[in-house]
Amino acid sequence: MADQLISTAVHRELPGSYVRPESQRPRLDEVVPDAQIPVVDLAGPDVVSRIGQACATHGFFQVVNHGVPLELMAAMLAVAYDFFRLPPEEKAKLYSDDPAKKMRLSTSFNVRKETVRNWRDYLRLHCHPLEQYVPDWPTNPPSFRDTVSAYCREVRELGFRLYAAISESLGLARDYAEKALGEQEQHMAVNFYPECPAPELTYGLPAHTDPNALTILLMDQQVAGLQVLNQGRWIAVNPRPNALVVNIGDQLQALSNGRYRSVWHRAVVNSDMPRMSVASFLCPCNDVLIGPAASLVTEESPAVYRDYTYAEYYTKFWSRNLDQEHCLELFRTTS
Numbered sequence: 186m187a188d189q190l191i192s193t194a195v196h197r198e199l200p201g202s203y204v205r206p207e208s209q210r211p212r213l214d215e216v217v218p219d220a221q222i223p224v225v226d227l228a229g230p231d232v233v234s235r236i237g238q239a240c241a242t243h244g245f246f247q248v249v250n251h252g253v254p255l256e257l258m259a260a261m262l263a264v265a266y267d268f269f270r271l272p273p274e275e276k277a278k279l280y281s282d283d284p285a286k287k288m289r290l291s292t293s294f295n296v297r298k299e300t301v302r303n304w305r306d307y308l309r310l311h312c313h314p315l316e317q318y319v320p321d322w323p324t325n326p327p328s329f330r331d332t333v334s335a336y337c338r339e340v341r342e343l344g345f346r347l348y349a350a351i352s353e354s355l356g357l358a359r360d361y362a363e364k365a366l367g368e369q370e371q372h373m374a375v376n377f378y379p380e381c382p383a384p385e386l387t388y389g390l391p392a393h394t395d396p397n398a399l400t401i402l403l404m405d406q407q408v409a410g411l412q413v414l415n416q417g418r419w420i421a422v423n424p425r426p427n428a429l430v431v432n433i434g435d436q437l438q439a440l441s442n443g444r445y446r447s448v449w450h451r452a453v454v455n456s457d458m459p460r461m462s463v464a465s466f467l468c469p470c471n472d473v474l475i476g477p478a479a480s481l482v483t484e485e486s487p488a489v490y491r492d493y494t495y496a497e498y499y500t501k502f503w504s505r506n507l508d509q510e511h512c513l514e515l516f517r518t519t520s
């Protein structure tokens with residue numbers, strides 16, 4: 186029900202349903218505040234090797250000079266804030282907790298399954314092909330459809346350029362990932378994390394890996410919240426002017442036969458300011474067979490994962506809790 190949205194009221198205390206047991210709390214004082222994830226200048230030298238290195242060591246990197254117009258990034262964030270400022274009755278019309286819906290405003294992660302809530306509201310959209318999905322998108326704020334469509338087109342283009350570099354860095358043909366993953370779906374999560382009265386007791390999103398192939402994240406420039414697990418420690422990804430954050434999803438980890446890493450990440454909240462992030466997910470076609478690229482499977486490095494369809498993977502992913510074991514573990518070969 187729409188009254189579960191946290192962006193419709195001011196909260197002076199954290200409701201008990203959001204409080205994590207002691208052992209699961211974010212322990213914010215242990216987070217490395219100023220570690221750097223790799224930054225790749227897409228207009229600079231050695232792009233392919235730098236991306237390959239970042240995918241292998243961190244699974245995450247920031248890109249600058251990426252070609253997505255900066256004014257469009259700013260407009261995307263502005264329209265996202267305007268959307269979450271709409272009156273409750275306007276937002277209630279879009280609310281759903283059915284993960285199968287292709288356009289919905291919801292809260293937490295999967296309220297039908299989870300036992301502890303997360304301090305997040307989110308708008309989830311399917312974005313490709315645009316002409317199929319845009320007619321169902323919000324009409325308020327009035328610029329929403331145009332701005333978000335323009336942003337989706339640019340990000341998709343960037344995603345395919347990154348696929349080419351990632352494929353080449355693995356020694357594969359530049360069009361390998363794009364072809365192997367079939368006609369790509371594109372989804373978006375517009376994540377809104379209001380100020381939280383007790384950030385040390387809860388999460389915006391608990392630790393998870395992304396089930397898709399590649400994620401491109403536009404982050405609020407004012408406030409940090411994304412954290413990535415690196416060598417056993419949580420490191421903060423501090424916003425970098427004009428950058429987009431890129432991470433490898435489970436499907437590229439499978440395709441690379443485990444060379445590239447889909448790593449655990451989480452969003453924490455804070456008591457001072459709301460935070461927005463816009464995640465764009467490139468997702469393989471549902472019925473294409475996914476598995477390690479043949480040329481990456483050798484006697485020394487046998488296939489780590491069996492072949493499966495994305496439909497099978499996605500069903501499995503959504504039937505678990507977000508922070509359970511890495512979903513790819515369920516697709517490991519036994520040999």
Ligand SMILES: O=C(O)CCC(=O)C(=O)O
Binds near residue numbers: 402411412
């Ligand atoms: O808000 C963030 O920084 C992370 C968002 C995220 O991980 C997601 O939407 O899957």
